[in-house]
Amino acid sequence: MKNETPIAIIGAGIAGLTAANYLHKQNVPFVLYEAGKKIAGLAASFKDAEGFSYDFGAHFITNRLAAAIGVSSECLLVKHYGEAVYLGGKIYNYPFGLVKIPRMTWSGIKSKLKGNGHAPESAAEWFRRSYGAALADEVALPLIEAWSGAKATDLSAAVGESLPGSIGKTLYLKAASRVLGRAVAIGYNREMPEGANVHHVYPEKGVSTLCEKLAEGIADKIKLETPVEEIIVENERVVAVKAKGETTEVSAVVSTAPANILAKLVKGTNTLEKFKSFRYRPMIFVNLRFDGRGLLPDTVLWFPENEFPFFRLTEATLSMPWLAPEGKTIITVDIGCEKGDEFWEMDEDKLSALCLEHLTKIIPGAKEKFLGANVLRTPIAYPVFLNEYEAARKDFEQSTGIENLLSIGRNGEFAHIFMEDVYWRTRKKVRNLIENF
Amino acid sequence: MKSKPLKLTHVKCCVCQSDDATPVGVGEDYEYHTSADTFLAVQCAACGLVYLNPRPDISGFEWIYPPTYHAFDFSEKDFGIVYKIRARLEAKRLLSWCKDLPIDARILDVGCGDGFHLNLLKKYGKETWTLEGVDLDKRAVEMAEKLGLKVHLGTPETINLPKDSFDLAFMVQTIEHVEQPSEILAAIKNALKRGGKLIIVTDNTDSLDFRFFKGGYWGGYHFPRHWNLFNQNALARLAENVGFEVADLTTQVSPVNWVYSIHNALVDWHAPRFLINRFTLKSTVSLSAFTSLDILLQKLGKGALLRVILRKS
Numbered sequence: 001m002k003n004e005t006p007i008a009i010i011g012a013g014i015a016g017l018t019a020a021n022y023l024h025k026q027n028v029p030f031v032l033y034e035a036g037k038k039i040a041g042l043a044a045s046f047k048d049a050e051g052f053s054y055d056f057g058a059h060f061i062t063n064r065l066a067a068a069i070g071v072s073s074e075c076l077l078v079k080h081y082g083e084a085v086y087l088g089g090k091i092y093n094y095p096f097g098l099v100k101i102p103r104m105t106w107s108g109i110k111s112k113l114k115g116n117g118h119a120p121e122s123a124a125e126w127f128r129r130s131y132g133a134a135l136a137d138e139v140a141l142p143l144i145e146a147w148s149g150a151k152a153t154d155l156s157a158a159v160g161e162s163l164p165g166s167i168g169k170t171l172y173l174k175a176a177s178r179v180l181g182r183a184v185a186i187g188y189n190r191e192m193p194e195g196a197n198v199h200h201v202y203p204e205k206g207v208s209t210l211c212e213k214l215a216e217g218i219a220d221k222i223k224l225e226t227p228v229e230e231i232i233v234e235n236e237r238v239v240a241v242k243a244k245g246e247t248t249e250v251s252a253v254v255s256t257a258p259a260n261i262l263a264k265l266v267k268g269t270n271t272l273e274k275f276k277s278f279r280y281r282p283m284i285f286v287n288l289r290f291d292g293r294g295l296l297p298d299t300v301l302w303f304p305e306n307e308f309p310f311f312r313l314t315e316a317t318l319s320m321p322w323l324a325p326e327g328k329t330i331i332t333v334d335i336g337c338e339k340g341d342e343f344w345e346m347d348e349d350k351l352s353a354l355c356l357e358h359l360t361k362i363i364p365g366a367k368e369k370f371l372g373a374n375v376l377r378t379p380i381a382y383p384v385f386l387n388e389y390e391a392a393r394k395d396f397e398q399s400t401g402i403e404n405l406l407s408i409g410r411n412g413e414f415a416h417i418f419m420e421d422v423y424w425r426t427r428k429k430v431r432n433l434i435e436n437f
Numbered sequence: 438m439k440s441k442p443l444k445l446t447h448v449k450c451c452v453c454q455s456d457d458a459t460p461v462g463v464g465e466d467y468e469y470h471t472s473a474d475t476f477l478a479v480q481c482a483a484c485g486l487v488y489l490n491p492r493p494d495i496s497g498f499e500w501i502y503p504p505t506y507h508a509f510d511f512s513e514k515d516f517g518i519v520y521k522i523r524a525r526l527e528a529k530r531l532l533s534w535c536k537d538l539p540i541d542a543r544i545l546d547v548g549c550g551d552g553f554h555l556n557l558l559k560k561y562g563k564e565t566w567t568l569e570g571v572d573l574d575k576r577a578v579e580m581a582e583k584l585g586l587k588v589h590l591g592t593p594e595t596i597n598l599p600k601d602s603f604d605l606a607f608m609v610q611t612i613e614h615v616e617q618p619s620e621i622l623a624a625i626k627n628a629l630k631r632g633g634k635l636i637i638v639t640d641n642t643d644s645l646d647f648r649f650f651k652g653g654y655w656g657g658y659h660f661p662r663h664w665n666l667f668n669q670n671a672l673a674r675l676a677e678n679v680g681f682e683v684a685d686l687t688t689q690v691s692p693v694n695w696v697y698s699i700h701n702a703l704v705d706w707h708a709p710r711f712l713i714n715r716f717t718l719k720s721t722v723s724l725s726a727f728t729s730l731d732i733l734l735q736k737l738g739k740g741a742l743l744r745v746i747l748r749k750s
Contacts, residue, residue: 025447025456063463063475064460064463064475067463067474067475067476067477068491070445070447072442072473072474072475073443073472073474180706195652196652197463197654198463201475431456
């Protein structure tokens with residue numbers, strides 16, 4: 001590319017930094033705008049004075065991603081990762097433990113025998129057809145509804161279609177995981193193939209290690225505390241960005257902003273208007289610190305029944321023991337909410353007391369073991385695939401509609417993608433952008 | 438043994454300078470355990486070259502080639518019957534490459550290691566030939582010199598080889614190790630006489646063993662020491678970029694990548710040591726079995742190694 005006008009990248013999280021790192025290596029001029037005081041975005045890490053670490057956002061990193069970025073030696077092996085489901089007061093290993101419940105197995109077989117008719121019109125239909133009515137109605141759909149805040153009948157079938165893998169492959173990878181003594185990545189990357197030698201690792205100092213590596217050598221091109229206020233489009237091409245009141249001419253924009261916010265930032269065209277209605281699910285993460293380890297039966301415990309205010313608990317130390325001091329642990333409670341609802345407004349003490357109250361039903365003596373808590377609230381945790389804007393979402397999957405405007409990253413793509421997907425997809429998209437210039 | 442992390446460098450495809458590449462394999466140094474890193478092999482979308490990216494910086498050279506590295510001391514004492522059989526087969530191959538050479542031919546082995554091939558030529562070739570080697574590692578050069586061979590320390594592009602003076606050069610399982618293949622080829626071309634030949638033997642990524650094990654255990658990856666791995670297309674393009682004429686491009690039998698692919702898988706799956714030891718350069722049974730298999734594959738044009746004969750026109 002001969003053009004000396006820079007490309008503007010919006011957001012210095014893993015996606016924005018991957019784009020910046022790529023452009024830097026290609027000697028393409030760019031400026032990276034970051035609204036916050038420091039880089040890393042959703043991939044930021046915090047460590048408190050007592051030695052507890054908290055990562056905000058994505059936790060799934062593979063050895064392949066670590067190798068690609070060049071941080072594998074700074075990562076530790078994740079020896080185990082597992083999920084379980086709490087159902088009727090009992091705990092079932094996920095997914096194969098649920099096979100022990102005859103009605104679930106039977107309805108699963110029935111749904112397979114029935115075959116396919118027309119294409120499923122909603123997530124509800126997709127899951128009933130793929131998993132059988134019992135597993136869909138008692139486990140999958142309640143979880144999806146709690147997670148998205150929408151009725152499964154209002155959600156697009158694409159929610160299910162993005163779920164991974166065949167049963168045979170999953171069984172093989174699970175067996176490999178057990179024999180090899182490491183958490184083989186099952187369903188946590190979609191861009192690249194799974195295999196017994198692709199497994200989870202985790203940076204000793206938290207996920208921000210990846211961002212710091214990607215940011216090497218480009219510090220002078222990162223503008224911190226500089227939110228982009230407008231993306232100016234003329235004749236259906238981005239020509240400039242406005243930040244801190246100053247307009248800068250740019251050759252393209254690579255944005256990591258949530259799709260609906262991007263649509264609002266763009267001025268001078270109506271092309272992105274239809275993306276303004278995209279919804280993200282706000283989420284509250286309550287990190288509770290406890291004495292002891294192994295308080296949960298596995299790393300993740302799902303709660304499809306609505307007797308709890310949360311739908312998922314995570315004891316990350318069962319996979320990454322170094323995230324808490326020895327003999328102590330953190331349990332993260334995920335509460336789906338809406339901005340301004342009673343949970344969103346609830347103060348930290350009340351939220352942790354509420355969580356603790358419910359946890360005592362699962363962890364005997366939880367209150368006695370409790371050491372403290374902190375709360376993270378995010379208005380944009382997960383994209384919600386509503387059927388009402390499914391056509392627009394499919395368009396957005398292809399492009400923003402403006403040739404020199406890319407939208408990348410988990411929020412930017414409005415897609416259920418994981419960290420490794422973000423890396424490979426971003427590189428591919430940015431390569432295409434500069435090749436097409 | 439897990440050791441210190443290496444300084445790593447990100448690179449582009451050395452054949453077409455593209456960086457449009459897809460990950461194909463991920464793995465570790467299953468053989469020598471020289472570093473704590475995990476490595477990634479990617480395949481160029483344009484030419485099919487498989488390359489390590491990121492790869493160790495050249496400053497880590499001595500670290501990734503430990504003193505026990507086999508190319509430094511492939512001796513009869515340590516490798517017994519395998520040494521004898523390999524020596525015989527390799528001597529036959531070498532002599533077939535040399536059959537049209539003049540009486541006063543000058544021959545260069547690039548990446549000569551401990552001088553195994555040059556020593557075979559010294560033993561079985563014509564006494565009137567002048568034999569020279571070049572290797573980057575001083576330990577290898579010392580070993581070769583002990584055999585009375587003339588070996589230059591360095592790389593062809595840094596040691597000022599005389600122009601238009603060699604009749605034949607060969608790189609046997611060397612090109613996959615080097616930092617800048619095209620620069621080395623250009624330097625060799627410069628040193629060859631007009632009509633002189635360069636013969637390259639290297640791992641073949643268009644083989645059945647690659648297809649089976651490319652996810653990470655493939656012996657040809659030899660993590661992290663093999664930096665560029667070729668199929669016929671990529672190798673021919675590299676040679677043509679430098680200005681060589683491709684006189685012949687074919688495959689060659691070798692059991693080594695089969696044996697080491699299984700070795701690496703067994704190491705990773707925590708197999709017992711006695712089983713792992715059945716799949717090394719010292720295991721005659723597995724080497725024989727996979728030689729037989731690769732002979733069959735060779736008949737289908739899918740041998741485990743690539744061999745190209747290049748001519749300076």
